[in-house]
Amino acid sequence: MEGAQAVREAITCATVLELFVTERAAQRHPELLEACGAPVSLVTERAAAGLSETVAPQGIVAVCAALGRSVAEAVRGTRLVAVLAGVSDPGNAGTVIRVADAAGAGAVVFAGETVDPHNGKCVRASTGSIFHVALGVAPDPHRAVTACHQAGLQVLAADAGAGRNLDDLVDAGGLAAPTAWLFGSEAHGLDPDLLAVADHAVAIPLYGRAESLNLATAAAICLYASARAHRRRSGAGPIT
């Protein structure tokens, strides 16, 4: 994690193993050095730039323990989960983590040939949300689906080619149950094998002439539709 804000989140929500700071950063953020609970190493500006992946390094970098856990562990007790299967773009994956957190999802699962959630771009795009959700990792996406089923979640596959439409599913009350949403790669969608084990494939309606949505916007629409259905069901909001 790099940058003061990210390191602050890491100290609060994760395990910091080591902290590297420049003298300047140490003077600006003495509270982080005190709070991190890990060895602190003073480094030169040049060394800090070498550790950094950004254009304007802030001179503060934390090494954290890996966040991933088994899918069964990550999804236990959750009512809303996002599963990424075959998503290769780290920026997209991080943005999905961010919107999943915003929608109140308890876990995000990285399954199959998906980018490493610890990829720097993914971490930065999540803007701290990588620490707010449980992070599941499953090399085999079928096992991820099985783990979701075993945790009592229905598994809905977001699939542009599906006959069933999100709006109709909402109208039919199909989002009230605890749900894991399955998202595939923007280029190729979900594997047919994986689609087959989902409970339903669901298409987001395209009202205009766009041929598809980008991954993060599709995830936003699906996850917020679920969040709203759960909230209405729990009586937290008025039913119209």
Add this chain to the structure above:
Amino acid sequence: MEGAQAVREAITCATVLELFVTERAAQRHPELLEACGAPVSLVTERAAAGLSETVAPQGIVAVCAALGRSVAEAVRGTRLVAVLAGVSDPGNAGTVIRVADAAGAGAVVFAGETVDPHNGKCVRASTGSIFHVALGVAPDPHRAVTACHQAGLQVLAADAGAGRNLDDLVDAGGLAAPTAWLFGSEAHGLDPDLLAVADHAVAIPLYGRAESLNLATAAAICLYASARAHRRRSGAGPIT
């Protein structure tokens, strides 16, 4: 516009002024040379690469007439509009055009200090949708809001700090009317001056611990909420 798919869209939906192709691209896409209705210039691979902004140029580039028009013209007769005010990231802006098109918006307005919609990154991120919506351009965002009001649209400002929540607005039927959604920059949000002239400021509920949403995901949630409200109102879908 560059690449066969983008040039095809441009020929169908816009005015192509000139087409540049390599010999190889001309052989692969003879139909585009015939259909473009503009002078065609054969260029070397090297010249095509010089015209291109992408890493893997396809050897086909169309020069098109500018797409922007006045806001009054762009929003006339529409029921759903996205207005970008102060959005500087071209990829974000293009993704909003794409999701606005998908949600059935008739126009996207680029107002104030917003990136040029003809920026190559914006065009590419829109994946063709820049041709599917009417594109309004207004140097003064206040005039854009006035034009929306004059066209009979209510103006809702997406604002993370608003007291009114999107879910409650949906429940109250507040999205049934023709609507222009106002989106500000991801970093600074909307200008207080501009917020003041909107009919309502609306916050997307954050159920988890995320502090905010990225612009395109926020736009997706607002625009699809409107699309759904309009569809239900028009009787095209069942009312639960």
